[in-house]
Amino acid sequence: MEKAKISAIQLFALMFMFEMGTALVIPYGIAAKKDAWLAILIGMCEGMILFFIYYFLFRQYPNLPLTGYAKKVFGKYLGWIIGLLYILYFLYTTIHNVRSFGELLLSSTMTETPLLALIILFVLAICYVLYLGIEVLVRTAEVFIVVLLFLGFIGNFLVFVSGGIVLHNLQPFLEYGWKPILTTALLETSNFPFGQMVAFITLLPYLNCPGLLKKVWLSALISSGLALSWTASLDIAVLGVEKVERSTFPLLSTIRTVNLLEFIQRLDIIVVFTLLITVFFKASIFFYCTLIGIVDLFKLKNYQQIILPVGCILIFGSMVLAPNFSEHIEEGIYFDRYIVAYFHLIIPLLMLIVTLIRNRFKKKAKEG
Known part of the structure; x- marks a missing residue:
C-alpha cells in the first residue's frame, strides 16, 4: 500500500459521496411502494450493524487491506481464494457503475454520442486521478x-417552489403492510449502498486519526441514508409511485417538472452533474480496492503499473456487461439481492467468528 494519510473530514466526504452513487437517481427502494423511504432507513440501520463487524476486523488488523484480513483469518490458500473473490466483486461493481453513468448521459444529454466514447473518457479520468495517488482523490x-x-x-429548492409536490402521493402509510418494506430492506437497501461500505476497509489503514473512525463512519452512513430516504420521498411525492416504478431515472423526471415563469426549466444538468460527481468517486473507490487487492495477492511493487491494463478491462467489461440498459438493471438487481450478501455480511461475519475463537484460545493458552 502507498504511503498516504487521510483526514477524518476527507474520509467523511468520500464516504458520503460513495453512498450517494447511482442510488440517488434510480428508483431506489421502490419495491416497498410508497414506503420506500422507510425501507431505506431500515436498510441504513442494517448498515450500522455491518459497520460494527467491519470495525472489529479493522481493530484486529489495522494495517492490512481486506485481502490481507482474509489471508490472516482463513490461512494462506483459502484466504487467497477469498481475496480473489473480493477483487472480482470490486471489479464487477466498478464496471456496473461505469455502465450506469454512461447510460444516464446517453439517455439524458448526449443522445448522439457513442456509449464507448463516454465510457473511455470516464475511465481515463478515474485512472489519471488514481495514478496520482489516493491523497489526490480524497482532496478532490x-x-x-x-x-x-x-x-x-x-434542486430541492426549485422543486419546492415550483409547486409540484403532492403529499397525498405518500399516503397511506403502510398501505401494503410491513412485509414489502422489510423484504426490500433486507434484500436491497441494506446491501446497496450501505453494505458496499465494506470497500472502505481497504482505505482505513490510511486514516490519520483512527480514534475518530466510528464517529466518521456512522455520521456518513446516517447522513447519506437520510439524504437517500428524502430523495425517494421527493420522487414519489412529485411523480407518484406508479411513475417512479416505470421511470429509469426518477430524479431526472422529478427535476424536469420544474417550470418557473416559463423560464427556469429543463434543469437536467443538475442531476447529470450530481451523478457525475457521486459515481466518479464511487467507481474510483471500487477501482482502487481492486488494484490494491491485486497488488497484495500477487505481490506487485505498486498499483500504478496495472492501472491501464485493469482500466482496459473496465472499458471492455462495461460494454459487454449487458446488451441493453434494461438487462443491465436486472442483472444489477439480481446481483444485489442474491450474491453481494456473501461479501457484505457472510464472509466478514465468518472472519469475526474465527478471530474471536482464535483470540479466546490464545487467551486460554496464556493463562495456562
Missing part, C-alpha cells in the same frame, strides 16, 4: 462535496 472529494451539497440545495 473535499472540494466536490461542497459542490454536491450546493446542487442538492438548489
